[in-house]
Amino acid sequence: MAPRIPKAVKAPGVQYDFWAGVEYLRDYGGLTAAEFKKITLLDCGISNTKRGRACHKNGKYYKFYVPYWAYLKEDIFLGLEVWPIRSNPNTDRLSSLFVYYLAHEISHVLNSPKAKSHGRRFYEIFTRVCPVELQHYELTYKTKTASKYIKELV
Ligand SMILES: [Zn+2]
16 A cells, blocks of 8 residues: 655555554554554555654544654663564664554544544543553653553553
8 A cells, every 4th residue: 555644654664564563553452453454444654754643534534654763763662571573674673662653643543533632532542552561652752641641650
């Protein structure tokens, strides 16, 4: 699937790793098979942008992306029980920050476009989808709202 996202990183290895990350959330996080299927129907991938984003139109999410810098970041959280196994040019593994970032954007996509962006409903989805050992990243990204819903793990 050709990703229709801004500044898409089209290298086959990167796209492969993107899906390895989504599979990781299904196999080691709480992403259901039906949700995984839904994601395969969206425009999505890794973008050379500052931030990731999820976009909706006509009451439906249709696109999301995660930034390339997060993918390249060498950041393996020691608490990770099963490390993502796919190759990354820098680390030989998926970055745990990247897998977290993916869980964050996917949580938007699974939320109602009418719901508050980072509200209670979003965090109900996020804390289910994102492996527990990666949820701490949310505290540094959205500290104020996240700390209401995410327990400090370390
Ligand atoms: Zn967000």
